[in-house]
Amino acid sequence: MNFTSAHSVRGFALAQHLVVSVIFVILVTIAAPSCTRHFQKGRLTEGVQSLSKYQLAMESYYLAHGAYGEDDACGVSLPASSDVFAYSCETDGEDFTATLSGTGALEGYRYVLDTSAKPHKTVLFEGNRVSNACWMTRDAHC
Numbered sequence: 001m002n003f004t005s006a007h008s009v010r011g012f013a014l015a016q017h018l019v020v021s022v023i024f025v026i027l028v029t030i031a032a033p034s035c036t037r038h039f040q041k042g043r044l045t046e047g048v049q050s051l052s053k054y055q056l057a058m059e060s061y062y063l064a065h066g067a068y069g070e071d072d073a074c075g076v077s078l079p080a081s082s083d084v085f086a087y088s089c090e091t092d093g094e095d096f097t098a099t100l101s102g103t104g105a106l107e108g109y110r111y112v113l114d115t116s117a118k119p120h121k122t123v124l125f126e127g128n129r130v131s132n133a134c135w136m137t138r139d140a141h142c
Contacts, residue, residue: 040106041138043084048135050079051100051113054087058096067093068115074098111135 054076061075062068069075074089074096081087084106089098095115102109108127113119118133125136134142 043106044102044109044137047085047100047102047106047109048111048137050085051087051098051111051135054079054089054098055113055119058098067091068096069093 057076058068058074065075067075069089069091070093072090072092074091078087078089078098079085081103084102084104086101086103087098088101089096091097097112097114099113100109100111108124110122110124112121112123114121120133120135122130122132122134122136122142124130125132130136132142136142
């Protein structure tokens with residue numbers, strides 16, 4: 001006597017589809033916040049790398065012109081703002097301060113670059129005010 005029917009050999013029953021779908025939804029629900037956070041941290045790293053490149057460009061400009069800019073305008077164009085970053089720069093010619101602020105999904109992050117002895121600062125991390133002389137990109141570590 002053969003106990004397998006033609007339906008169970010060819011495919012899943014409706015109940016089996018529902019169980020697999022529920023398991024999939026649970027896994028996605030658990031994994032989504034972790035993946036989102038991972039992508040955000042990657043974008044933060046990209047942002048501080050662009051700020052580091054900007055620092056090199058500003059120092060090169062200073063060596064060539066004897067000032068960081070004029071009339072409150074920094075001598076080097078800022079990196080292009082995006083859907084998650086906004087850049088700003090201020091100068092008095094002898095000193096400059098460049099700021100990277102998170103927007104959209106990265107709102108709550110702010111990094112500062114200036115001409116002080118410790119030029120890299122994190123002033124806002126995950127929405128919390130901090131005062132670290134480095135650029136924090138993950139779990140409150142530099």
